[in-house]
Amino acid sequence: MRSQLDEWRFALTSKFIPAILIAPLLVAALFGYMFQNSQINEAPIAVVDEDNSIYSRQFTEKVNASQYMNVTDVFYQAVQPDTLLANEKYIAVIYLPRGMEQLRYQGKQVNVGVLIDNTMPSAVGNIRNGIQELITIENLSLSVGKLKVMGLSDESAAGIAAPISMQQRLLYNPTSDFIGFMVIGFVNVVALGITAIATASIVPRLRVEGTLAQALKRPLGLWLRVVPYAVITCISLLLAFGMLKQLGGLRFAGSATAFVIPLLLYTLTISYMGMLVGWSASEPSKVALRTYAIVYPSFMLSGVQVATIIFPYPIQVISHMLPLTWLFKFIRGIGYRGGSLSYFTAEIGVFVLMIGILSLGIGLMIMWEHRKMNVKTGMEEIAA
Known part of the structure; x- marks a missing residue:
């Protein structure tokens, strides 16, 4: 004691x-x-739009509408990614290819390039998710539109274009x-x-x-x-x-x-x-x-x-x-x-x-x- x-x-x-x-x-x-800010929002993004068409500009606007990305600059000619990412002015660069709008109307695949600076992995997780969600929604909307032209209902068209849907929920720490x-x-x-x-x-x-x-x-x-x-x-x-x-x-x-x-x-x-x-x-x-x-x-x-x-x-x-x-x-x-x-x-x-x-x-x-x-x-x- x-x-x-x-x-x-x-x-x-x-x-x-x-x-x-x-x-x-x-x-x-x-x-x-x-x-106190649990995630990175409005990360600076550069877009290299070599197509400079109505559809490519609409696509850029959709990227900018994402809460995770902020399109700060758009370039209409090819630019080396090392030049854009060198001084950390941008976290990622999105490349929209020449002929993007034409390929879309022809029903051909459009290859959108996404180059992400992964030297800081914790900073780019939401960007990857945001771009993936945008691509998925864009593909679904294009597919459903074509099927509806063929006379299918909205529900049938959505079922054929995306027969399996995922509902994801992050538990216990939803905002990382x-x-x-x-x-x-x-x-x-x-x-x-x-x-x-x-x-x-x-x-x-x-x-x-x-x-x-x-x-x-x-x-x-x-x-x-x-x-x-x-x-x-x-x-x-x-x-x-x-x-x-x-x-x-x-x-x-x-x-x-x-x-x-x-x-x-x-x-x-x-x-x-x-x-x-x-x-x-x-x-x-x-x-x-x-x-x-x-x-x-x-x-x-x-x-x-x-x-x-x-x-x-x-x-x-x-x-x-x-x-x-x-x-x-x-x-x-x-x-x-x-x-x-x-x-x-x-x-x-x-x-x-x-x-x-x-x-x-x-x-x-x-x-x-x-x-x-x-x-x-x-x-x-x-x-x-």
Whole structure:
């Protein structure tokens, strides 16, 4: 109990409180504001219209009518795409071939060229979808018009021209909102780094203060010293999620009360991980570099930037050893999909297993410290 009071007192009076409370909130506010626009609309497009006919101009107007594209310039002679795309003035170039209108009336295929600058893949997804939708609608309307001339009804003509139609619906993040994966990832990585450094400093701090030997006599009290940091980090993340919901429109459909349970298990897990990583450091100032072994892999492999399924199998195995990977499963499962906590008993079991393994590691470190102290005492007795 005394060790808990000492650790709570230290946590509340140290720089941990302003760091863990302010940093995630600042990241949430800044990135929530920066990425409040969930998709790119009115992307600049250049059209090279070599036909310069009534139909090609109508087609250009349809491209410009799309919410995803803005035709900023039209060229009526051939232009090299490298020239147009070199300085990022345009994201894509659409080529309308010479004889486009004539080919249309003859019922022949018209090849429309679409060249997209894919150096920034996240910027062109909607452009590809917008152009594909436009081409599909244009083909359907032309086919239906020809069939209606043959005496078919609108319904029959549409059935022959497009017998199968697709009705697509994007679930849980219909606008591909950056808040829901990239921003929430940055917030969690920042909180992870601050908490890992704070908990990694516990044992080195006790060693410098000369109270580690006394703390080792009560292993349970030493093991519980991470609780203040886990609880405060849990509160900080809840506040950051709330800010993202209010400022950035974060979609959280599940029960916040149910989400607290896996969130607290996660913060306990990273706290014990930090304690174990920093245990053997001689002083608190030397633990920061050690925590990079937790933070950097978590940033790269836990699903902050890309889905973990894209990794080779051995990397996926490493990814599943990271607590942040499992937290994202809860964020997506409970927060975005609105799932019940009862759906995630296996994932909760993973956190419990991680805490058990890390606690075993801490127990081994306690035994190692006792052995060191016994050896030191024996050498002192021999020297005396």
